[in-house]
Amino acid sequence: MSTLALAPKTLAPEIEFDEAPPPSRTQAAAPRRALSPRAKFLLLGIPLLAAAAFALSSWLAYAAKFEETDDAFIEADVHPVSSRITGDILEVLVEDNQIVTKGQPLAKLDPRDYEMKLAFAKTALEQAAAQIPQAEAALARAQAAGREATAKVAVTVAQLEKARLDFDRAEKLFTNESRAISRQDLDSAKSAFDSATANQTAAVASQEASGAGVRAAEADLAAAKAGRDHAQAVLDDAALQLSYTILRAPDAGRVGKRTLQTGQHVQPGQALLAIVSPDNWIVANFKENQLSHMRPGQSVEIEIDAIHGRRFSGHVDSFSPGTGAKFTLLPPDNATGNFTKIVQRLPVKILLDEAEAKAFAARLSPGLSVIATVRVAP
Numbered sequence: 001m002s003t004l005a006l007a008p009k010t011l012a013p014e015i016e017f018d019e020a021p022p023p024s025r026t027q028a029a030a031p032r033r034a035l036s037p038r039a040k041f042l043l044l045g046i047p048l049l050a051a052a053a054f055a056l057s058s059w060l061a062y063a064a065k066f067e068e069t070d071d072a073f074i075e076a077d078v079h080p081v082s083s084r085i086t087g088d089i090l091e092v093l094v095e096d097n098q099i100v101t102k103g104q105p106l107a108k109l110d111p112r113d114y115e116m117k118l119a120f121a122k123t124a125l126e127q128a129a130a131q132i133p134q135a136e137a138a139l140a141r142a143q144a145a146g147r148e149a150t151a152k153v154a155v156t157v158a159q160l161e162k163a164r165l166d167f168d169r170a171e172k173l174f175t176n177e178s179r180a181i182s183r184q185d186l187d188s189a190k191s192a193f194d195s196a197t198a199n200q201t202a203a204v205a206s207q208e209a210s211g212a213g214v215r216a217a218e219a220d221l222a223a224a225k226a227g228r229d230h231a232q233a234v235l236d237d238a239a240l241q242l243s244y245t246i247l248r249a250p251d252a253g254r255v256g257k258r259t260l261q262t263g264q265h266v267q268p269g270q271a272l273l274a275i276v277s278p279d280n281w282i283v284a285n286f287k288e289n290q291l292s293h294m295r296p297g298q299s300v301e302i303e304i305d306a307i308h309g310r311r312f313s314g315h316v317d318s319f320s321p322g323t324g325a326k327f328t329l330l331p332p333d334n335a336t337g338n339f340t341k342i343v344q345r346l347p348v349k350i351l352l353d354e355a356e357a358k359a360f361a362a363r364l365s366p367g368l369s370v371i372a373t374v375r376v377a378p
Contacts, residue, residue: 065377067294071345072284072370074304077277079251081106083266085114085244096258100249100275107260107272109245114238121238125231131224139217146210153207156200163189163196253277280357280364282314284372285324285345293376294319300350303371307363313353316374320347348374 087109094106170189173180253275260272282302286294294316302312323344325332350372357364 065375066373067286067290067376068371068373069284069286069290070369070371071286072282072350072372074280074364074366074368074370075283076280076364076366077251077253078256078366079249079253079275079277080271081247081250081273081275082269082271083109083244083247084268085109085241086267087113087245087265089260089262089264089266092260092262094255094258094273096255098255100253100255102249102252104249105246106249106255107247109247109266111242111245114242114245118235118238118242121231121235125228125235128224128227128231132221132228135217135221135224139214139221142210142213142217146207146214149203149207149210153200153203156196156203160193160196160200163193167193247272249275251275251277276366278361280352280361280366281317282350282352282370282372284348284350284370284374286348286374288323288344288346291319291346291348294348294374295376299375301373301375302350302352303373304364305369305371306365307360310360312356312360314350315353317349317351319349323347 089107090110091108092106093108094100094104100106167189170181170186174183174186256274256276257271258273260266266272282300296316296318298316300314300316302314304310304312323346325344352364
């Protein structure tokens with residue numbers, strides 16, 4: 001087998017071109033000029049300015065129709081409960097945050113001292129009432145004595161008249177020339193007349209005395225009745241004081257701020273707990289320059305921080321008669337010293353719609369923060 005010698009490959013000679021290669025498609029197009037920074041700013045800034053102007057005009061249109069404040073809070077009637085008498089707490093009948101009705105017992109005080117006073121008052125009333133029949137009997141006796149004295153006066157008047165007539169006849173008979181009667185007969189007639197006169201005077205005096213006795217008996221009866229009425233008043237007061245040993249709810253609501261405990265000694269006027277009424281409203285403190293177009297009856301949109309995602313509706317009810325600064329303990333006196341104007345706030349009362357207020361009554365508590373937005377223009 002013969003070996004074949006491989007001939008070396010012959011490379012083709014390189015071809016040299018005198019002209020440059022043809023340009024590509026991208027190179028064929030003319031190059032674009034780069035944008036200047038000013039042009040870029042205009043292209044980007046004009047839409048932003050337009051958007052900002054639109055947002056500003058929308059906000060101004062909204063602000064012209066609404067007045068808003070976050071200086072607003074939920075309010076409700078809070079009824080403080082205190083004892084009207086001195087005593088020791090015997091039993092506590094309610095718990096914190098419990099719902100109670102008007103007149104429901106809240107606590108009991110030890111009633112023994114007041115039960116004893118009531119028993120004494122009942123005894124005093126019975127004694128005073130027993131004086132009235134005695135006084136009535138004394139008045140009846142005095143009136144009977146008065147009638148008897150009146151009858152005696154009538155008798156003595158008749159006797160006096162007879163004695164006077166007898167004396168007149170005797171005097172005429174004695175003074176005649178014939179002297180039909182003796183001096184002794186005349187003196188007897190005169191004595192009988194004088195005696196009748198004295199008897200009549202005594203009878204009149206006795207009548208006056210019996211009249212005074214009747215008036216005294218009437219006064220005694222009136223005093224007895226007054227004593228009975230006084231004893232009845234003392235009894236009623238003792239019963240009232242005994243009723244105060246049961247502390248009752250002054251209104252319906254929820255129990256709050258309970259401080260009383262069993263065995264605690266309480267004094268009249270001492271705050272023991274509070275009853276928070278379920279009727280809520282909102283007090284929104286608007287700046288004075290927000291009140292120009294605000295009127296009662298305007299609708300209000302309400303946001304409560306404690307209830308997220310829920311918007312409530314209501315309406316403006318009324319305006320406070322004075323700013324918050326005017327009702328402070330020491331109101332400012334702008335007539336003295338240097339004056340610095342401070343924008344004042346006026347409390348505005350806002351009522352929630354009744355249906356929403358009832359639906360969320362358990363979650364609406366006095367003091368919660370609120371954002372109130374009043375629609376002042378249609």
